[in-house]
Amino acid sequence: MNQKELDRYVRDFHQAVVNQQLSLYYQPLYDLRTGKIIGAEALVRWNHHERGLLPPEWILLLAEKSGLIHLVEEWVIRTACKQNKAWQDAGLPPLVTGVNLSSYTLESDQLGSRIQAILNETNLQPHYLELEFTEDSTRDGERTIEILAELKRIGVKISLDDFGKGYSSIQHLSRFAMNKLKIDQSCVRECMSDVTQTTVIKTVMAMARSLDVQVTAEGVETQEQLDFLWQLGCDSAQGFWFSEPMPAEDLARVLKREERFRNSAFLQLNGGQ
Ligand code: C2E
Ligand code: MG
Numbered sequence: 001m002n003q004k005e006l007d008r009y010v011r012d013f014h015q016a017v018v019n020q021q022l023s024l025y026y027q028p029l030y031d032l033r034t035g036k037i038i039g040a041e042a043l044v045r046w047n048h049h050e051r052g053l054l055p056p057e058w059i060l061l062l063a064e065k066s067g068l069i070h071l072v073e074e075w076v077i078r079t080a081c082k083q084n085k086a087w088q089d090a091g092l093p094p095l096v097t098g099v100n101l102s103s104y105t106l107e108s109d110q111l112g113s114r115i116q117a118i119l120n121e122t123n124l125q126p127h128y129l130e131l132e133f134t135e136d137s138t139r140d141g142e143r144t145i146e147i148l149a150e151l152k153r154i155g156v157k158i159s160l161d162d163f164g165k166g167y168s169s170i171q172h173l174s175r176f177a178m179n180k181l182k183i184d185q186s187c188v189r190e191c192m193s194d195v196t197q198t199t200v201i202k203t204v205m206a207m208a209r210s211l212d213v214q215v216t217a218e219g220v221e222t223q224e225q226l227d228f229l230w231q232l233g234c235d236s237a238q239g240f241w242f243s244e245p246m247p248a249e250d251l252a253r254v255l256k257r258e259e260r261f262r263n264s265a266f267l268q269l270n271g272g273q
């Protein structure tokens with residue numbers, strides 16, 4: 001893309017933000033012991049009038065270039081919190097919503113008080129919000145420790161995303177007191193064929209367990225991967241094998257169907273939970 005095209009996209013993007021054309025898709029997260037949906041990851045989308053649904057990489061790049069990154073991320077957090085509360089108010093089983101945050105937001109001033117303000121405004125209890133950071137954005141040690149500690153005081157959950165994608169360090173887990181680590185999809189793919197990867201994942205799992213950190217596998221696409229990760233002791237998983245990300249209404253339908261199934265005479269008679 002040349003500069004002129006990029007400029008046009010930045011202008012379009014500005015307009016899209018003003019006109020509220022961004023949306024969130026949600027990908028369910030499954031508990032591997034019970035098979036229930038226990039969470040959903042919010043993923044930003046932009047429906048461009050010519051190009052269709054644009055992926056987050058684009059949106060984040062444009063948001064950065066146009067100086068709207070804080071605005072966009074604040075919108076994502078607020079929308080995700082509002083949606084979570086709306087599902088609860090509709091009588092659906094409570095979920096933890098995962099929200100991805102870039103290093104810009106992690107390093108921004110008063111992140112803690114802004115998150116607190118959004119929680120107050122949307123009336124969502126803090127433990128239903130999980131903030132996802134990648135290792136790249138947690139590089140700046142001391143400051144990150146302070147910010148994450150403040151977020152934990154507020155009561156939101158913190159997870160380390162894309163673990164194993166780059167030069168991951170298990171130190172991050174203990175230093176930053178994360179609640180969860182999410183094993184990157186590249187790692188999930190390789191662990192089936194590469195013995196070294198398998199050993200790495202096993203070691204990571206053992207350490208996570210000793211630190212009381214939950215482990216989620218991302219990008220699970222096959223039954224074999226799922227079985228394997230389950231055997232290794234993963235707590236939860238998400239991926240196309242279960243479900244692709246979807247609009248909030250669709251996830252509500254899935255949750256309702258599961259609820260109905262669980263409450264049905266069929267399952268009761270068969271001794272289900
Ligand atoms: P992520 O946080 O690691 O999110 C998971 C990505 O993997 C999502 O891509 C999801 O659609 C995709 N995925 C899920 N299951 C599978 C699978 O089985 N196979 C494959 N091949 N892919 C799968 P998506 O939505 O394109 O998001 C890409 C990245 O963009 C995210 O990675 C996250 O780092 C970033 N992102 C998304 N939304 C936001 C946002 O609102 N704010 C920020 N800062 N970053 C975001
Ligand atoms: Mg994520």
Ligand code: MG
Nearest residue numbers: 161162182218
């Ligand atoms: Mg990830």
Ligand code: MG
Nearest residue numbers: 134161162184
């Ligand atoms: Mg990613």
